[in-house]
Amino acid sequence: MIGIVRPEKANDVLEALYRSEVRGFSLSRxxxxxxxxxxVETYRGTTVKVGLEDKVRFEIAVSDPFVQPTIxxxxxxxxxxxxxxxxxxxxxxxxxxxxxxxxxxxLAVTPVKA
Amino acid sequence: MIDTPFLVAxxxxxxxxxxxxxxxxxxxxxxxxxxxxxxxGLVRAKNTLNTFMMCVAAIAVAMVMWALVGYSLAFDGDNAxxxxxxxxxxxxxxxxxxAGTAIPHLVFMAFQATFCIITTALVAGAVVERMRFGAxxxxxxxxxxxxxxxxxxxxxxxxxxxxGGTLDFAGGVPVEMGSGFSALAxxxxxxxxxxxxxxxxxxxxxxxxxxxxxMLWFGWFGFNGGSGFSTGNPSVLxxxxxxxxxxxxxxxxxxxxxxxxxxxxxxxAATAIIVGCVGITPAGGYISPGWxxxxxxxxxLPCYAVIVFRPRTGVDETLDVLAAHGVAGFTGILFxxxxxxxxxxxxxxxxxxxxxxxxxxxALAALAGPAYAFAATFLLLKVLGALMPLRASExxxxxxxxxxEHGEEAYPTGEGAILVTPEAGIEEPVPVADPA
Numbered sequence: 001m002i003g004i005v006r007p008e009k010a011n012d013v014l015e016a017l018y019r020s021e022v023r024g025f026s027l028s029r030x031x032x033x034x035x036x037x038x039x040v041e042t043y044r045g046t047t048v049k050v051g052l053e054d055k056v057r058f059e060i061a062v063s064d065p066f067v068q069p070t071i072x073x074x075x076x077x078x079x080x081x082x083x084x085x086x087x088x089x090x091x092x093x094x095x096x097x098x099x100x101x102x103x104x105x106x107l108a109v110t111p112v113k114a
Numbered sequence: 115m116i117d118t119p120f121l122v123a124x125x126x127x128x129x130x131x132x133x134x135x136x137x138x139x140x141x142x143x144x145x146x147x148x149x150x151x152x153x154x155g156l157v158r159a160k161n162t163l164n165t166f167m168m169c170v171a172a173i174a175v176a177m178v179m180w181a182l183v184g185y186s187l188a189f190d191g192d193n194a195x196x197x198x199x200x201x202x203x204x205x206x207x208x209x210x211x212x213a214g215t216a217i218p219h220l221v222f223m224a225f226q227a228t229f230c231i232i233t234t235a236l237v238a239g240a241v242v243e244r245m246r247f248g249a250x251x252x253x254x255x256x257x258x259x260x261x262x263x264x265x266x267x268x269x270x271x272x273x274x275x276x277x278g279g280t281l282d283f284a285g286g287v288p289v290e291m292g293s294g295f296s297a298l299a300x301x302x303x304x305x306x307x308x309x310x311x312x313x314x315x316x317x318x319x320x321x322x323x324x325x326x327x328x329m330l331w332f333g334w335f336g337f338n339g340g341s342g343f344s345t346g347n348p349s350v351l352x353x354x355x356x357x358x359x360x361x362x363x364x365x366x367x368x369x370x371x372x373x374x375x376x377x378x379x380x381x382x383a384a385t386a387i388i389v390g391c392v393g394i395t396p397a398g399g400y401i402s403p404g405w406x407x408x409x410x411x412x413x414x415l416p417c418y419a420v421i422v423f424r425p426r427t428g429v430d431e432t433l434d435v436l437a438a439h440g441v442a443g444f445t446g447i448l449f450x451x452x453x454x455x456x457x458x459x460x461x462x463x464x465x466x467x468x469x470x471x472x473x474x475x476x477a478l479a480a481l482a483g484p485a486y487a488f489a490a491t492f493l494l495l496k497v498l499g500a501l502m503p504l505r506a507s508e509x510x511x512x513x514x515x516x517x518x519e520h521g522e523e524a525y526p527t528g529e530g531a532i533l534v535t536p537e538a539g540i541e542e543p544v545p546v547a548d549p550a
Contacts, residue, residue, distance in 0.1 A: 008512040011313050031529060040534065041521045052530025082509065 001070055003058040004032060005078035005086040010056040013077030017060075020073040023111040025060040036084035053084060061096055063106045127209075128216035131344040135217045135225055141336025142228035146173055146235050148333055152326025152384065154524075156433050157242055159318040160514030162524035165242045168250055172235035175251055176258040180227045184263040189226065192272030196264060215343040225340055226266070232337075233289045234258045237491075239433030240297035241304045241504075243315075244511050247519045249504045253495065257296065261490045265292045265483060280479040281454060281462060281472070283352060284341035286396025286447040287483035294440020295484040296491035298431055303495040304504050306430030308511055320380045327384035331360060334391040338398040351458060352398030355406035360390025362410025370418045385438060389417045392442035397450045400461065405453040413445045444480050451476030 005013055010027070017025065031052040038049045062070050067090065074088050098108040150169030157165045176184070186201035201207055204223065212222035234254050241250070265288035267273040269280065275287060285292075309315060317323060338356045342349030367386030368378045393413030394406055401409065420437035451473030454464035463469035464476075498504065505511070510518040517523060 006512075011309075031527075033530070038532075039517055039521075041517070041523065041526070041531070043522060043526075047534040048528075048531040049534050050526075050531045080509070080512075 001058075001060045001062060001067070002089040002091065003060065003074040003078070003086065004030070004055050004088075005058065005074065006080070006084065007054050007056045009078045009080065009085075013056075013058065013074060016073035016077035017058075017070070020066075020069040021111075022060060022062060022066060022070050022073060024109060025058050028057050028059075030055050030057045034084055034087070036082075055086060061093060061109045063109055125211045125213075126216060127211050127218060128344065131215070131346075132217045132221060134345050134349070135221050135340055135343060138336035138340025139221065139225045139228055141333045142225065142232065142340065143173075143333075145228075145232045145330050145333035145337065146170075148326050148329030149232065149235050150326070151322050152330060152388075153239055153242060153433055155319040155322025155324075155326060156317045156381075158315060159524065160516060161243045162318070162516060163522055164247065164515035164519050165238070167247065167520060168238035168242065168245075168254075169235040171247070171251055172238065172254050172258075173231050175255040176231045176234040176262075177227055179255050179258045180230045180263075184230055184259045185223050185226065187259065187263040188230075188266040189223075189271040192277060193267075194274040194277070195267075196273075197267045197271055212343075217343055222343065225343075226270070229285060229289055229337070230258050230262050230266070233262050233285075233293050236289075236293035236435055236439060237296050237300060239435040240301040240431050242432050243515065244307050244505050245304055246503060246506050247515075249498065249502055252502075253300075253498055253504075256494055256498075257491065260494060261296055261487055262288055262292060264490070265486065269479065269483070275475075275479050275482065278478070279462070279472070279475040280447075281400050281450050281476065282396045282447065282479060283348070283398040283400055283450075284338045284395045286443040286450075287479050290392050290395055290439045290443025291447070291480070291483040292487045294436045294438075294443060295487040297435035298429070298440065299488045299491040300495055301429055301431035303492060303499060306428065307432070308508055310430040311428065317381055320384075323381050323384045327387040331356075331387050331391055334395075338391075338395060342399055348399035348459065351403075352394075354403060355394050355398050355401070356391065358403055359394035359406045359410035359413075360387050362407045363387070363390030363393065363414045366411040366414040367418065370414060374422075385417075385421065385434070386414060388438045389413055389442045392439050393446040393449070396443060396446040397454075400450050400454045400459040402453075402455050402458045405449075405455070409446065409449050409453075412449070413442050416445055417441050440484065444484070447476050447480045447483075448473075 032055045033051050036053060038051050041048055041050055060070055071088055079085050096108040097104050146169050150166040154162045154166040181204050183202050186199050187197045190197040190200040207219045207223050209218045211217060212219040215222060234257060268275040269282045269287040270276060334356050335353055339349050339353035341352060364383060364386045367382055371378045371382050390410050393409050397409060417437050420441050421434050424431060424434060424437060450464060452464045452466050454462055454472055455467055456463045462472050465473045506515060
């Protein structure tokens with residue numbers, strides 16, 4: 001699952017994910033363009049229209065029972081109601097391998113109990 | 115016939131004093147951009163420019179207000195509470211020496227103006243990352259007159275503190291306690307940042323913080339060293355104490371850091387430099403180098419305690435102006451009451467050298483300065499808040515004030531930026547896709 005959200009909402013998303021017991025994910029900073037207004041910036045005589053907004057991209061591998069809770073958590077954490085809140089892409093996963101133990105698929109995305 | 119103003123005018127200008135005071139004025143002016151850098155490093159990357167611009171804006175509004183009325187209210191006459199309007203619009207401020215100095219009145223005015231500027235910029239530290247830039251401009255303009263000029267009159271310009279015997283060498287009352295306790299009031303009225311207490315709001319560039327602190331220290335040699343208005347002994351003493359005192363503060367701060375976390379922190383070191391410079395500000399020309407070193411060590415303790423304690427309160431006094439300036443200025447002012455030494459300053463002894471009355475004068479200033487600064491700033495912001503929104507909207511605060519207030523970024527990549535030419539006629543943000 002891939003979720004692209006506002007950088008200022010990333011913390012709220014993290015909180016919501018933890019509350020839903022989703023504990024494994026990667027996060028990267030990306031720039032992208034959705035339907036939001038372009039912002040206009042001026043540096044001395046140079047005025048530019050900036051079409052790319054900073055976003056944060058979550059990549060989350062989950063087993064089937066966790067798909068809906070994860071979607072709910074992303075929506076709950078990332079929504080402001082304004083254009084530019086982001087998207088969630090749910091995609092099928094061929095295979096998951098946990099490198100340390102060689103576990104695969106569901107076992108590999110189940111958090112290790114302490 | 116010869117009247118008093120003529121006699122004052124006939125006093126001699128000293129070229130050495132004037133040369134030094136011209137340099138000192140430039141040194142103090144540098145402190146404001148240095149403070150901007152220091153503050154910019156302490157906030158999140160998205161608010162870098164907005165924070166820096168508050169300090170730059172202080173130069174603009176405080177300087178203009180100072181020339182129009184602030185200087186006159188601070189330095190015209192020796193009424194107990196407030197100066198007159200004789201120098202309003204810099205009327206009569208010219209090449210003749212300022213009474214009590216051997217430097218031209220213009221240089222005196224310019225030197226004092228740089229104090230007003232840096233003090234106004236200091237208060238911004240309490241309200242960064244959320245206050246509207248426009249509201250801050252109006253606040254800064256009014257604050258520089260209603261709070262700074264009044265306190266400067268009390269402590270420097272012939273008001274009731276200086277005429278009552280309070281010793282304040284370079285501005286423990288108007289600059290340090292004035293900004294520190296005003297900052298507390300401003301933080302209370304404007305309110306905490308929306309993420310305060312929920313998220314870690316961390317400094318984004320510790321190198322800016324260290325460089326800003328270093329440049330502030332450099333400028334402080336003009337600030338303290340110039341406050342004798344001459345190249346005489348008080349200036350020499352204050353200049354050297356400005357080297358000794360913060361060095362001791364740094365060492366003690368290292369020790370406190372080690373005791374607390376077993377590590378010496380860079381942002382702690384930058385803070386210690388400020389605290390040490392503030393501590394010596396009221397005391398510079400009044401205490402011996404040895405006592406200045408003790409003051410440096412001592413001033414670290416209450417300031418460190420307040421800096422550790424403050425984040426546990428709900429008060430988002432964001433950049434700890436109260437701890438670094440208010441509490442350190444308070445400590446310095448009281449220290450003079452204990453350890454002022456007539457054999458070094460030629461003016462007065464403190465309690466330790468047999469003159470208990472001096473401590474009383476210092477304690478009075480240590481109570482009156484903060485009380486006025488806090489109350490006046492609180493009222494001023496309450497009134498302004500009733501007339502206009504003080505804060506940026508929650509959406510703007512979440513996005514980034516650099517873009518919403520100034521239309522610029524501190525670290526633009528240029529990626530995705532499309533050049534807008536006047537011929538294209540694009541003046542407003544254009545919706546690229548209609549979300550509906």
